[in-house]
Amino acid sequence: MKELSTVTKAMIHEKKDVFLSIIAGFITGTAGVGLFAASGYLISQAALEPPLYALIILTSTVKLLGLVRALSRYAERYYSHRATFSILRRLRVTFYEKLEPFAPAIFQEYQSGDLLARIVGDVERLQNYFLRVFYPPIVLIMVFLMTILFVMYFSVLIAFVFVLGFLLTTFVIPAWFTVRQKQIQNNVGEKRATLSTNATEFLYGFRDLKVYQQMDGKAKELLGASSDLIQEQKEEGRYLIGNQAVNTFLALAISVLVLGIGAYLVSERHMDGVFLAMLVMLAITVFEEAVPMASFPSHLRESKRAAGRLSHTLQSDSFNIEQRQFELSREKPLHIDVNNVDVQFQNEHRPAIKDVNVTIPTGSKTAIVGASGSGKSILMALLLKLVSARQGDVLLNGRSVNELTEESIWEAINVVMQENHFFYGSVQDNLLLTNQAHTMSSIRSALQKVNLDHLALDDHIYERGENLSDGEKQRLAMARVLLKDGRTWVLDEPTSSLDAVTEKKIFAHLWQQAKDDTIILITHRLTGLENMDQIIVMDEGNVIEKGTYEQLMAMKGHFYDMKQLERQVLSVL
């Protein structure tokens, strides 16, 4: 049950409402049973023509019990739902606060649709823990105990039948159905995850699917996943209803048995016949209370699985919050060591990068080159803690990234990624994402440095920068990073869509602003690398060459071949 510890803790915070729900539930159950028992007794007594005052007392008791039952049912629903919503709110906040700092690394492990479905669905599913798993059995046991004690006063044998019926309807039958339901619930979980992944892909890829006229195929896949889920849910529902039907049937059978035994006891003069109808009504009502127990095991299992999945997301070693206690200073350019690092993505059979060893000294200028897919961006993502190493370690200023808070890393490093996000808003809003403390003139000067001086600061940028060309997006991203005050620069092909003249101008500003800073530049172009302190050449996830431009050219290895090839291509053009 340790997976349920978080939800149990959240429940303890709501102990007042939990307590009130149990008390109100007990009063409802007892009043309901009492109401029907009193009705049975009233009918029998009425046949014996008792004094009028006795009938008035009995009918008043029945009415009073009906009223108490209605009021306490309302109170039970009110307190139990208030407790549930407060528990869910607490869970959402707790879960979000724990998860939020690790969001990029988590996306390495889970597809976003799957993760979203997990968080939303699993937290929702936990509402059943309190409403259907925790307090109803407590109420049920209390009501049954009360009823059995009451029945014992009239007949121990009938009380024994009640105990037997209680054990069967509450434990034995639900347990039998649980075993059969287990596989179906696994299937439902799988189908739900498939559907949410398909739905996310469909939504994100909507435009491309339209352009490539693949909508119909994808829509069919999505509908297929949806009907698979519906099918499994139907099957799950069938088992649940089956269990409830068996429980209801058993409750009726027990009532008939009580009637039979009662009739025998009355005929043998061991019991007064006036109580017979009351005992039968008692049996019918109290076993009605046990019908919802049919869904208890499946709700318990589902709650455990949901809580387990939620805590699993947080417990992965790479998200170990305890270790992250150190802050990285952004005053000083970083010294970076990558030691024997392997990165392998989930469900991939080969590592994306393997046994990588790289040292990037403070204030040095490093270029990372290599064919597409050779692992350059993964290396950069490692430094930024956007992916985590399966093996080996990355040290920033001598401290493992695992011990550093993500915020301090992201603050210390000025990053331009291959694809940069722009938000709906003005040019100024998008530039000030990095640091709000810039003057208008420094923002304009950043725009000038990247040849975007034709943009006004209040010009509109559409969602995801849709009204900008690829080159403009790259230049805006460069302007944004030029406004950051980190002393380490990680630039992943920041000028790949730009013409050579603009590229040269931007780099001239960059080298001037960052002359003492650590710079890592990922690039496909091999021109302008002569002044780099080191060039790292990657191929198929390995670092295959390292050195200055002269050293690599003298080596006549992979870099030399790439350079020759580039020269040939340029001469043809």
Ligand SMILES: Nc1ncnc2c1ncn2[C@@H]1O[C@H](COP(=O)(O)OP(=O)(O)OP(=O)(O)O)[C@@H](O)[C@H]1O
């Ligand atoms: N999220 C991911 N899941 C699985 N594999 C991935 C993921 N991201 C990258 N890879 C794999 O890792 C390898 C290296 O990718 P990376 O993006 O580092 O290449 P790159 O050298 O930057 O390429 P490019 O120059 O085209 O940007 C590739 O084989 C890629 O398929």
